[in-house]
Amino acid sequence: MAAMKPRTGDGPLETERSIxxxxxxxxxxxxxxxxxxxxDEELETLFDVVQQAVAEREAR
Structure with a gap:
């Protein structure tokens, strides 16, 4: 079961490396x-999917 963490506040889209x-x-x-x-493998898959979505949008 996942640990309950306090809700983060609003903020910008951001990334950071962790261990x-x-x-x-x-x-x-x-x-x-x-x-x-x-x-890292999941991030690469997400990158590929987002890149494909952007390419499809630009093709319109």
């Missing part, structure tokens, strides 16, 4: 941020 991988903080509509901790 476990990369922490990604995404601001959410309505307040707060979603915090993801990604291993």
């Amino acid at each position: 476990h991988g990369t922490v990604l903080r995404i601001p959410l509509e309505g307040g707060g941020r979603m915090v993801l901790e990604l291993r």
Whole structure:
């Protein structure tokens, strides 16, 4: 079971490296941020998916 952590405040989209991988903080509509901790392989997969979405948007 995940540990309960205090809710982070609103803030910018940001990343930072940790000993476990990369922490990604995404601001959410309505307040707060979603915090993801990604291993390097997961980060590369996310990068590929986002890059593909941007390319599709630019093709329109």
